[in-house]
Every structure is written in structure tokens, then in C-alpha cells.
Amino acid sequence: MNILNATFHLISSGDATLWSIVYLSLRISLSATIIAAFFAIPIGAALAMGRFTGRKIIIMFSSSLMALPPVVVGLAIYLLLSRSGPLGEYGLLFTPTAMIIAQSVLIFPIILALTTESVSPLEKHYRRLLNSVDASRWFRLKILIIDARFSIFTAVLAGFGRAIAEVGAVIIVGGNIAGSTRVMTTTIALETSKGNLELALALGIILVMLAIGVNSVMHVLKSLGQKYHKELR
Amino acid sequence: MQLKFNSVSFCQNGDTLLGPIDFELKIRRITNVLGYNGAGKSLFLEMCHAMINPTSGCVYWNDNQARDTKYTRGFIFQHRVTLYRSVKKNIALPMQTAGWNSKLIADRLEELLSMAGLESKSEEPASTLSGGEVQRMALVRALATYPKMVIMDEPTSSLDPSATTEFENLISKNANSGIKFLWATHNIKQAKRFADDIIFIADGKVSEISKAKKFFNNPSSIKANSYIKGL
């Protein structure tokens, strides 16, 4: 009961720090999702379409990436962005941009694999017809992505869920700096380490509510879209 | 339209599924392709349309390679083969792959929908059409970009008699306007009504090519004879 009280208190207090942390979490994870999806969707659909140069390399790279713990990914990106690293001159370390980059890398393979899975059955279904009308590879890619869009959408949502729950990578590349790179998950980690367990749990509940909220909005949009385009169920 | 098979064969896993085939035929109006199930009719038709490439030899239409001239032909499948989209968007497919602009597409769509008698269903999902409606849609889709040749793989096999008749009427109309048809069927009566020429396929080879009258009255092989008699 203590925890529920703490949660209610937190939300109703309208604490500015809390809301800026919530806003930053959403901004970073949504940005990362958009960026990862931008690359993962076409590549994932292309993977479902069959052989092309580099296909095996992409699959290998993506599966290995998924097997890495987020901390390791964060570390690798830290070394890249560090001032003594190759991309140091851009001064990206310990900024939200670094966190967006880290999360994009992390969720890219998830969206990629799920997109390929969504597009594969459709590709099989459409193959002969597209063969008979001499459709170019590019045309096939477009039509597959468009017609599989509702399953692909679910893949993107899965990516978002992974991003918003992530802590290992963002804490390394972001530095958990108060007021600029502190997000929900890193705050929970911090408060736990300070022994403020009720506060940490309350924040956790808010995080879950946040995730549910975003998911709900997305599902409403999806069913609106499906109602309008009744061809795709 | 002149169809030529030049030493064509198709092998898979060490088995020769089709061929070797060598022939030249002028499609006068409607040529029916006959043969028992498994003889290789579908494979033959898909090779005519370069949907499958022969493992050796080449297929030519009017001395051009089949695979370079796909856009000059339409193709119709036996079973429902549609996009998960509206009737309109299904029919528009060949025009989109050909790069037509939206005004051209819209105008042509009006004609095609009316030809198929599907104006009222243009926005409906293609999946809600009946069997007969789907095949009529497939036909006008195949005709969308003004091909000279339409290849059909048993389009009426799964249709009831009245749908079959509707479909056949559409064929007649278009054949009369100058469209040529290369049409696989296992409906002997249908072939007798429509064919100018017959290609008979047996055991993966072109067993016989003759004018229809000659084929039905005096087939060259025992197999063809049994086939015509429905045995």
C-alpha cells in the first residue's frame, strides 16, 4: 500500500523534475524507434524477398547484435563517441543524442527480424502474381511493406517497448546526468541504489503506465486504420 | 503472335520435368493447351510467360525473348490470386508496375470495371468477390495495359457453369477485338468451342500441335485419343 500511495503522490504532485524525466524518456525512445524503423523496415522486407548481395552478412550482424547485452552495446558506442575515440570531435557523448543512437542500434535487430517475419508470408502469397506482371524489385518492396503495414506496425511497437525499458546502454552513453540525460529507467536504477525503494517502485509503476499508454494510443490508431482499409484485417 | 520454343527444357533436382521442346506456332486467335494433370501444362504456360526460366534453351515471342517482353502479355491463374486490396487496386496493378500516371489509370479503370461488370464493387476488398467475379477481375487486370496476348491457366476450372459462361463471353468479346489467347483447359467441350489450334502436352513434352478440327477428329497419339474421349 505504501508503494501505491507513493505512486499516487508522485503523479498528483505535478513534480516538474518527474515530468521532464518522463518527457525525455519518451522523446529518446520514440526518436530511437523512428530511426531504427526507418532502416529496419525496408531492410527487413528486402530480406524476406530473397537473395541479394550482403544478405547473409546483414542477417549475421543483426542476430549477433541481438545476442549482445545492452551494456556491451552501450560500451561500444561509448568508445566510438568518446573524445579519445573516432567520433569524438562531434561531442556527442553524455547527450540525449548518444542515447538515441544507442537505443536505435539496440532495437534495430528486433524490428528487422519481426518485419522479415511479417513480410515473409505475404511475399510468398504475392510472388506469382508479381512475377506475372513484371514488377521490379523496388515495386515489390514497396507493395509488400504497404500491405504488411499492420504487422510491421506491431514490430515497431515491440521495438519501442524494448527501448523505453532499456537502462544498460543509456546509462553508459548518457551518464545519467541530472536534468539532461536522466530518464525513467536510469532514475529507477539510481533511486534503488540510494535505497529509496518505494520511490523506485513508484517510478516503475509510472513507467509501466507510460508504456501501456503509448501502446493503447498506437492500437487505437491501428484499428482506425484497419477499419478504413478494410481490405487488410 | 509467333511463339517459338528453341531446345527448351526444364530440369529440377536431376529430373527433366519439361522438354526438350522445339516448335514454332502462330497464335491465330485462341490456342488451347490440353493434357492430363501433371503432364506439365502449368509449367509450359509459365515458361511461355517467362515466369519460370528454362534451364536450357529459350522461349521467343515474335523473335523477342519472352523474359524481355513480359509487359506485352497478361496472365491469369487458376485459383484466386489477388492482392489484399480493393478490386480497383488489384486491377490497377499492371498499370502501376508499368508506371502509368494516376489519371491514365483512373480512366482505364472505368473501362475495365465496366467490362467486367464490377463497377459496384470497385472499392470492395477483392477477397469478398465470388469465384466468377474474381476471374473476371483477373481477366480485365490481365488486359489493363493493352497486351496483345493473354495466357490463361485453367481459369474456369473452379467456376460453376453460369460463372464459366460469363467468363467465356468476356473471352469471346476480347478475342473478337483482336486479343490472342493461349489457354490451358481440361474442359474438352470448351476447347472444341473455342480453339483454333491445340497444343497437346504429355509426359513433359509437346506431343502434338494441330489445328483444332484435325486434333479432335484425328489425334496423332493414343494418349490424345484417350484424353479426348475422357478416359
Next chain:
Amino acid sequence: MKIIALLLFILASSVNAENREIILSSTTSTQNSGLYDYILPMFTKDTGIEVKVVAVGTGQAIRIAQNGDADALLVHHRPSEDLFMKNGFGIMRFDVMYNDFVLIGPKSVKTKFEKLSDFFVKAKSTSLFPFISRGDDSGTHKKELELWNFFTNGKPNGKWYNEIGSGMGAALNMASATNSFTLSDRGTWLSFNNKGNLEIKWAGDTIMQNPYGLILVNPNKFAHIKSKFAKQFANWMVSSKGQKAIGEYKVDGKQLFCPNADKTNINSLLVCPAN
């Protein structure tokens, strides 16, 4: 394409231009004590310079500064600080403040220790006092090893000695949950909210003192070090205003840090945390 424009906008809005800010690499214990939340706003008000604190374990904090990813370093392990300066990563070092380490243990253990060495010797010989070691190369961890080396013949080996490789908060959580002993800095201990059944078992010896050093990262080693702003920060920290602020900071009414930038002036040394 609209999507590309959106992407660029997203990335661009996140990158900071040349702001009036520095990155201070420091330790979790200092951060968790709440000191920075108290004194940094004062510094920002006076100078308009924002201090962004990256708080990690001492080893990681030093590493970050060594990579040039921070403009200043504030840690509490003199040998490491001296090595850092010797290797040319820092151009200036300042004494800033000190506090102390405290030995934490469960209330349920009633054993009375005559002196600090008692605990370490008895812990090894009897195996009766389970101990949580941070094991993470932090300042606290290094001090803990120093104590084992000083009072006994080295790091213990045994089931009762647990190296968890985590921060102070995690160590205290574990000590509370498993009725174990641990070494903590006083700052983290005072502001720790899950004390449960734990209490201070020993404190006050000189060997338990924990001095902090502020080092300016060498701008000649890396491009983009904000040395000007960092110098202003250092000056403020050792100024009478900064030192006063450090000494003023209290948790539960208790002072946590003793400012010691100016060792010659007796008056600047305030009364420091009692046992």
C-alpha cells in the same frame, strides 16, 4: 523525403552547441550524498556555468577523465589522483574536502570491538562476520582493501566475504538483507533510506579519513576541453564561499563533508562529523 527531414530534426535538436557548461566526472557516493544538488546551483547562479555530473564508480570516473570525456574530475582516492597527474592527464589538483568511512554492521551482532583492527582480525579468524565488499575498484573498495592489508595480511578469502562488484547503495541493500558488515562512506550512509537493521559499528580513526581531490583535465591532451569554465569551477570550490557551502550541507541535521582547501586557516576547518 519527409522522413529524412524528420530524422535530421530529431538528431539536431539533441546536440548542444558551445554552451556554458562543463562535465564533471565524479563518484556515485558523492552524488548520492546529495552534495552536488546543494552546491552546484549556487555555482551556476554565480557564474552562469552549468555543471553536468556524470556519477560512476571511482575507476570509471577516472577512466572517463582519462579519455577526455570530462572537463574536471572529483574523486576520493589520492594514489589514483596522483597517478592521473603524473601521467599528464590533469594540469592542476586541488584539495577540496574530506569526510570519512564508517564500518557498518547489523544491530543483531552484539560483539564489542576494542579497536578498529579487532574487527578485521576477528572477521578473518572466526568467519563469524559476513562481509559485503564492493569489489568494484571504487574509492571505497580501495580503502577497504587498504584496511585488510594494514590490519591483516591481505584480502580475505572465504564464503563469508562477498565481492559483489556494485555500487554503495547495492552493497548496503545487500548488507541489510543478509545481516552483513560493509564499509561505507559516511555521506552515502547518512542519506541511505533502507538502513533497516544496520548501524555504524566503528568510525573516527584517522585511517578512515576520506579526502577528496578536484583535478582539472589537461586541455593540451584533448581538443574541446572547457578548461576556462573548469578553472572557474575549481576556483569557486576552493573559495571561501564554496568551502562554506560544502561545510553547510547537512543530511538529517548532520554535516557530511569537511572543507579543507585551505589547511593553513584553522577557522576554515569546521567541526566535522562525529561518531
